[in-house]
Amino acid sequence: AQKITQTQPGMFVQEKEAVTLDCTYDTSDQSYGLFWYKQPSSGEMIFLIYQGSYDEQNATEGRYSLNFQKARKSANLVISASQLGDSAMYFCAMREVTQGGSEKLVFGKGTKLTVNP
Amino acid sequence: NAGVTQTPKFQVLKTGQSMTLQCAQDMNHEYMSWYRQDPGMGLRLIHYSVGAGITDQGEVPNGYNVSRSTTEDFPLRLLSAAPSQTSVYFCASSYSRRVGDTQYFGPGTRLTVL
Numbered sequence: 001a002q003k004i005t006q007t008q009p010g011m012f013v014q015e016k017e018a019v020t021l022d023c024t025y026d027t028s029d030q031s032y033g034l035f036w037y038k039q040p041s042s043g044e045m046i047f048l049i050y051q052g053s054y055d056e057q058n059a060t061e062g063r064y065s066l067n068f069q070k071a072r073k074s075a076n077l078v079i080s081a082s083q084l085g086d087s088a089m090y091f092c093a094m095r096e097v098t099q100g101g102s103e104k105l106v107f108g109k110g111t112k113l114t115v116n117p
Numbered sequence: 118n119a120g121v122t123q124t125p126k127f128q129v130l131k132t133g134q135s136m137t138l139q140c141a142q143d144m145n146h147e148y149m150s151w152y153r154q155d156p157g158m159g160l161r162l163i164h165y166s167v168g169a170g171i172t173d174q175g176e177v178p179n180g181y182n183v184s185r186s187t188t189e190d191f192p193l194r195l196l197s198a199a200p201s202q203t204s205v206y207f208c209a210s211s212y213s214r215r216v217g218d219t220q221y222f223g224p225g226t227r228l229t230v231l
Contacts (some may be wrong), residue, residue: 003191004159027227031216032216033216033218035219035220037222038165041123042222043224043225044208044222044224044225045160045207045209045225046222047219047220047221047222050217050219052216052217053216081148091159091160093215094162095216095218095220097133097214097216103148103150103167103173104162104175104176105150105162105209105220107152107159107160107161107200108157108159109159110158113174
């Protein structure tokens with residue numbers, strides 16, 4: 001079963017507008033971490049924001065915020081005031097440690113965001 | 118502080134050749150890992166290490182070997198390259214394996230196997 005689902009292969013937004021990128025996850029663990037990464041066309045993976053499963057407040061980092069709805073198992077990324085430089089692939093990922101002690105960072109398939117001038 | 122570095126940036130191999138992708142970090146991170154990224158597949162975990170001398174398999178380990186003799190270095194070895202191993206390879210590190218620790222990625226190695 002897919003652990004991380006990003007249902008939007010591509011999204012378009014006008015410059016200066018806000019955009020929400022969807023992410024739902026599946027886990028039976030109580031303790032897990034959710035991450036968003038940005039991958040521009042140059043290829044590097046850039047960490048954007050983190051939300052812990054026990055965090056009561058939604059995470060924010062500058063123009064990025066994470067809309068965390070634990071009961072719905074969703075962790076949507078909100079980018080406010082989009083800029084042309086925000087055009088990139090965005091990946092949602094979940095980090096969990098299994099009972100056996102193995103480590104997993106599981107990625108979704110990504111959403112390609114295009115910001116139009 | 119260079120972060121996570123990877124060499125080479127690009128590599129072309131012939132089927133059956135072997136090679137080592139290098140990864141190093143200067144942040145004194147205990148946890149290091151290797152991922153491959155294929156179109157439409159996201160990133161998949163190949164191998165990881167929770168400290169010097171300790172490695173374990175991830176989701177797609179076949180055809181790859183790793184070792185961790187120092188905290189800083191975590192090389193990935195392709196034993197006998199196959200076209201199915203054509204991919205972009207990322208090395209990543211984090212302070213520990215705790216779920217809240219952010220993994221920081223290297224710039225990637227683009228590998229083509231002919």
